[in-house]
Amino acid sequence: xxxxxxxxxxxxxxxxxxxxxxxxxxxxxxxxxxxxxxxxxxxxxxxxxxxxxxxxxxxxxxxxxxxxxxxxxxxxxxxxxxxxxxxxxxxxxxxxxxxxxxxxxxxxxxxxxxxxxxxxxxxxxxxxxxxxxxxxxxxxxxxxxxxxxxxxxxxxxxxxxxxxxxxxxxxxxxxxxxxxxxxxxxxxxxxxxxxxxxxxxxxxxxxxxxxxxxxxxxxxxxxxxxxxxxxxxxxxxxxxxxxxxxxxxxxxxxxxxxxxxxxxxxxxxxxxxxxxxxxxxxxxxxxxxxxxxxxxxxxxxxxxxxxxxxxxxxx
Amino acid sequence: xxxxxxxxxxxxxxxxxxxxxxxxxxxxxxxxxxxxxxxxxxxxxxxxxxxxxxxxxxxxxxxxxxxxxxxxxxxxxxxxxxxxxxxxxxxxxxxxxxxxxxxxxxxxxxxxxxxxxxxxxxxxxxxxxxxxxxxxxxxxxxxxxxxxxxxxxxxxxxxxxxxxxxxxxxxxxxxxxxxxxxxxxxxxxxxxxxxxxxxxxxxxxxxxxxxxxxxxxxxxxxxxxxxxxxxxxxxxxxxxxxxxxxxxxxxxxxxxxxxxxxxxxxxxxxxxxxxxx
Ligand SMILES: Cc1ncc(C[n+]2csc(CCOP(=O)(O)OP(=O)(O)O)c2C)c(N)n1
Ligand SMILES: [Mg+2]
Numbered sequence: 001x002x003x004x005x006x007x008x009x010x011x012x013x014x015x016x017x018x019x020x021x022x023x024x025x026x027x028x029x030x031x032x033x034x035x036x037x038x039x040x041x042x043x044x045x046x047x048x049x050x051x052x053x054x055x056x057x058x059x060x061x062x063x064x065x066x067x068x069x070x071x072x073x074x075x076x077x078x079x080x081x082x083x084x085x086x087x088x089x090x091x092x093x094x095x096x097x098x099x100x101x102x103x104x105x106x107x108x109x110x111x112x113x114x115x116x117x118x119x120x121x122x123x124x125x126x127x128x129x130x131x132x133x134x135x136x137x138x139x140x141x142x143x144x145x146x147x148x149x150x151x152x153x154x155x156x157x158x159x160x161x162x163x164x165x166x167x168x169x170x171x172x173x174x175x176x177x178x179x180x181x182x183x184x185x186x187x188x189x190x191x192x193x194x195x196x197x198x199x200x201x202x203x204x205x206x207x208x209x210x211x212x213x214x215x216x217x218x219x220x221x222x223x224x225x226x227x228x229x230x231x232x233x234x235x236x237x238x239x240x241x242x243x244x245x246x247x248x249x250x251x252x253x254x255x256x257x258x259x260x261x262x263x264x265x266x267x268x269x270x271x272x273x274x275x276x277x278x279x280x281x282x283x284x285x286x287x288x289x290x291x292x293x294x295x296x297x298x299x300x301x302x303x304x305x306x307x308x309x310x311x312x313x314x315x
Numbered sequence: 316x317x318x319x320x321x322x323x324x325x326x327x328x329x330x331x332x333x334x335x336x337x338x339x340x341x342x343x344x345x346x347x348x349x350x351x352x353x354x355x356x357x358x359x360x361x362x363x364x365x366x367x368x369x370x371x372x373x374x375x376x377x378x379x380x381x382x383x384x385x386x387x388x389x390x391x392x393x394x395x396x397x398x399x400x401x402x403x404x405x406x407x408x409x410x411x412x413x414x415x416x417x418x419x420x421x422x423x424x425x426x427x428x429x430x431x432x433x434x435x436x437x438x439x440x441x442x443x444x445x446x447x448x449x450x451x452x453x454x455x456x457x458x459x460x461x462x463x464x465x466x467x468x469x470x471x472x473x474x475x476x477x478x479x480x481x482x483x484x485x486x487x488x489x490x491x492x493x494x495x496x497x498x499x500x501x502x503x504x505x506x507x508x509x510x511x512x513x514x515x516x517x518x519x520x521x522x523x524x525x526x527x528x529x530x531x532x533x534x535x536x537x538x539x540x541x542x543x544x545x546x547x548x549x550x551x552x553x554x555x556x557x558x559x560x561x562x563x564x565x566x567x568x569x570x571x572x573x574x575x576x577x578x579x580x581x582x583x584x585x586x587x588x589x590x591x592x
Contacts, residue, residue: 053507
């Protein structure tokens with residue numbers, strides 16, 4: 001059995017290491033200490049976790065004020081409420097004001113499964129990536145989560161980091177180096193490129209294995225940074241493989257697929273398929289059941305790639 | 316004065332609803348048992364003695380509106396609605412199952428009797444204000460009731476709603492606060508203090524009364540004297556206990572969303588059975 005990791009663990013450990021080195025580091029939370037797994041941080045660094053209660057708008061505003069006062073605030077809250085409730089604070093107080101705030105959206109996608117669409121965060125990438133001056137990162141596994149968090153701490157400026165809860169296998173080896181704005185090539189291929197991020201990268205890799213058995217060579221790119229997007233890697237994929245399938249645990253409107261399509265359609269049009277939640281409120285079901293239900297699976301990715309291959313190659 | 320036969324009936328109904336709720340959460344391995352058990356006496360009193368609703372006509376325009384703003388207590392609402400006849404009791408067994416109408420937060424497009432979709436805290440109260448303004452605009456006599464958590468009141472949207480309700484003199488609106496003094500991670504007063512809560516609502520223009528939120532007779536007395544003062548919205552601060560009815564859950568923050576194992580389930584069920592008489 002492959003080991004599955006809850007990325008919040010790597011996140012919390014790394015944040016403690018950062019706090020040990022950097023006295024400016026602090027957390028702002030919304031009654032979310034347990035759900036963000038930052039209880040140990042609170043114990044180790046008394047006074048450096050500011051819990052504003054169930055009040056997300058205040059939470060993000062307070063973080064902007066802390067940044068103004070020279071602190072390095074990491075806002076830790078369920079991604080659905082952080083982005084949904086405090087979007088204008090994210091835009092005006094953080095991004096537009098260029099406040100050095102790190103927005104850490106916990107348990108995104110459909111991780112809350114049966115709790116329903118109010119708790120699913122499948123619009124967060126569309127919302128955040130539409131905002132100027134906001135770096136948007138979706139790590140795929142614990143190593144990438146830790147490294148992206150390190151990047152956010154060292155970089156001056158607003159960052160939105162999506163920290164997954166649903167168990168994921170490791171997709172990067174220990175030598176992996178996260179570079180902001182750069183896709184990571186996980187598998188070479190020449191017939192089609194699968195571009196994925198976050199919890200579904202492992203499914204893209206599984207799909208590539210299935211496609212190899214079909215005689216199709218699939219390239220796999222891990223596109224952790226959604227904004228700024230890696231145009232070069234996307235254009236190379238379009239030129240060299242002629243077909244692109246994107247996969248994300250997000251609505252198919254305005255997320256990773258949209259970001260890739262903006263580049264492809266304006267600079268080097270090739271046929272694409274966008275896999276994700278098809279613009280509906282999900283029915284009741286667990287996170288893994290919902291991913292199956294919507295075909296956000298290796299089989300679903302394979303089927304989309306086969307469809308593109310059957311269409312023939314763009315001239 | 317309150318009718319003791321009616322109070323006995325409410326107590327029995329509340330015990331039944333508590334047992335259904337516990338069974339649903341145990342079976343689904345998900346739910347918010349603590350805040351459900353704290354709200355069930357309020358829900359029971361409303362649905363079986365106060366609200367003018369008709370399960371055979373959930374869309375009847377002149378019905379009283381009830382909004383569960385603390386949507387995480389959905390199982391308590393589902394059970395109450397089922398016992399009141401809005402849906403078959405057997406359907407409760409589908410709670411959280413794939414494609415069930417009953418997910419972790421109430422959905423008005425699927426479940427009869429639900430007025431608005433809640434789950435993110437701080438949404439139900441503003442919607443209730445809109446219902447009450449709408450009734451006034453139509454010169455209608457139906458009333459609106461909204462139940463919030465106490466931790467939930469940390470959301471600023473509630474205070475915007477509180478201001479609007481007094482401004483529009485909504486004496487057809489009643490807010491009930493489930494004052495169990497606990498939120499998800501800790502006591503409310505250790506997280507972000509709310510006291511003196513009654514004075515806050517008074518300062519916002521509300522007529523406030525406090526009650527033991529597990530005393531059906533006292534709750535009924537208050538509901539029967541609504542509005543507390545013509546021209547003002549009414550606020551009931553219901554002092555409750557999270558996990559009420561199960562000794563090892565009562566006032567314990569861990570039971571906000573902990574799920575009982577088989578042994579705990581059996582124990583809790585036997586306590587709830589004994590509590591009936
Ligand atoms: C906007 C928003 N932020 C955070 C949450 C997560 N959450 C669910 S229940 C809860 C605690 C609620 O406490 P309280 O209102 O006191 O409810 P009760 O004690 O009655 O369960 C929290 C923080 C949420 N549902 N919505
Ligand atoms: Mg409470």
